[in-house]
Amino acid sequence: MGLNRRAWLRRAAGWGCAPLVAACSPPRPLGNPDPDAAPIARPVVDIGYRFLRPAEVAFVDAAVSRLIPADELGPGAAEAGVTVFIDRQLDGAYGKAVDWYMQAPFGHGSEQQGYQLPARPAELYRAAIRGIDDHCRGTFGNRVFARLDAHEQDALLHALEDGDSDVPAAHGKSFFKMLWQNTQEGYFADPMYGGNRGFAGWRLVGFPGPRYNYVAEIRQWGQPYGEPPVGVLGRDWRRRQPGMT
């Protein structure tokens, strides 16, 4: 009990005392504009990265390519834009844990008590990636994770998932869980968030996207639906937006 945020941040990756995400600010007064009331999420303009640094982009590209690889079934997570998705999520309310209860003290609880680290998601990514790459350099002849071969990467991801203490990265198990969750989110979320590019995730499984009306089709038991995927912003919204690719 009693581990405070600053101590955790120092311990996690030897950063000195400069947290990378703005320190905890009190929740906004209730009367302020409610971001949830915005009529529509702002679509991601996928040029460059806002939170991830180049070495972190390389790590996330490599890791999500192992979690959901490109193969004969279709694009993998990296090709579908999941790295951009994760970058924007970490740069936004999720990465900063705006909605989370982040008051001290931070105790070590049981599995049933859930996430108790003082790190917000963006902080956990930064610390964990640095820790994993440091470990890889020391163990694999000065190569970072992104430079390992696929078998080595898979073995390391399994070690993180299992909480293997041979990987002295900051809270590898919690990080793996978050990374895998975010990878699936990016692969299957509406493309306006930067992932699921070309509806890669939805095409893989056969989800036609959010549609309004299946009154006739619901009774056609066992028949394929057949219409191609469409997103909240339509099918070709990228072409209509200035600055979109």
Added chain:
Amino acid sequence: MTTRLPEVEVVLVGFGWTAAIMGHELASAGLKVLALERGPWRETVPQFATTHVQDELRYAVRHALFEKPARETLTFRNSPDQAALPMRHLGSFFPAAGVGGAGVHWNGQTWRFLPTDFRIRTHTEQRYGKRFIPEGMTIQDWGVTYDDLEPCYDRFEYLCGISGQAGNVQGTVQPGGNPFEGPRARGYPLPPLARSFGTVKFDAAAREAGFRPFPCPAANTSQAYRNPLGVQMGVCTFCGYCEWFACGNYSKSSPQTTILPVLLQNPNFSYRTECDVTRVLVDKAAKRATGVVYVDGQGREIEQPAQLVILCAFAQHNVHLMLLSGIGTPYDPQAGTGVIGRNYAYQITSSVDVFQDDITNPYMGAGALGQAIDEFNGDNFDHGPEGFVGGGYIALWTTGGRPILQQADVPEGTPKWGAEWKRARAENYQRVLKIATHGSVMSYRDAYLDLDPTYRDVYGNPLLRMTFDFHDNEHRMSRFLTDKAALIAHEMRPRSIKKNYRDGHYSIVPYQTTHNTGGAAMGDDPKTSAVNRYLQSWDVPNVFVLGSSVFPQNAGYNPTGTVGALAFWAADAIKQRYRPNPGPLVEA
């Protein structure tokens, strides 16, 4: 500095289902009513428009409509010898914030509890003997009966426009309905929803297994509907975005789609949003409430005097407010005394995944589009050989195919990620059917709510502390239900099935259900209940408590039907009994 406003006759804390019902009933009877809602104003247009509401990431994953733990959360532990820790982000359950409450984001699964559920202790002791109820289980009769509530269930179902097939009308069992349900005065207002392929397959398999399946009662409209208040709803289009989403189509019953258009025109009714009630004010003897204190959107503290205070917040928030305000005696689990926080309960869910070969188009769905069997709910079967109390329904719901969180099950032995996982998801998204079990949870001496000694909310108030675990009775009951569900699964002639038992300790992490109950139990005895049979505080008679916080234990059904019925029941008591003669409606 606290600003004191002029007194109102009635203040409602919260503005979800129960406040909307109570507000309409009391304002229509001529009382001046004010509702205080902690969250924002929400209306079908523009907030719920189908042009943006069908966004799984924003609503289902990032929880846009729910309460924010940064502002208000609780601490949790499995047992009293553990240190409780805060629920730092939402997990096991999703309370709402905002006008309409959880009525905005629910699925619409609208059940009645069984007649025996309301007299569970008396009934269990009569049928199985006193020793059948295990040590430490603190179940009790509700103080109301099914017959008391039948007209109230009826009013809620006709308010909502429930789609369904009656199983028992005035004692006559109806073909195609739930033969185990209590007698109802009349059928549902709308016929059942069109069936999905999954529910068709479940229906056939359940019959093969010897059960009597029926369409689940749905607050999703199978036809256009005009309710008794004159509010109109459109037909559900099976878009597959009900639970955790708001409906943009006026086809899921909610305060917005059934009451507010009328209520907001009533000059006796007013409401304020972004007003977070932090205390009920009571006099020195703690015998009379004088109003409430809230913090408004600008952070100002406001005192709102009122003659009658009705707690309509989410289950545990009502209890939190009572504990912070000194209404009633806090429960002491060691001594077994006190009532506020006593008998917190939940539900226990499990499932069986059925991997079969037909394409099921799972994304064509509605929140309460399901087919169920009720052979193993409540006391619909002989518990003697089983040795546990309680039960639940077994159902196949087609609520949608939102691909981040739904239809994500893969056969046993599939790696958790990588190429094989990807192939399994591609193969099974369209083909996996999930049979769900929805089990009751009894109340126990060591399952309760109190104030946390360490952690505080955004106003500096102690957080509520939840001490809860599943007990052996529930584990055995849930395993029993899961094995029965597997019998139906096998009749679907699947490639494989996967039984997902709910074993081990209760965890606050994975979503299970927002059917939290208890903490302000109703009953006949002030030593074991916080409110009497009219939902009136035994200690402070001008405080009423609504919602599932008054359930003395939980049943094997979704609670909203009973929550709605109890709101009408309490409204009648206030109008007909309390108003002419303010004071305790039941002598302690």
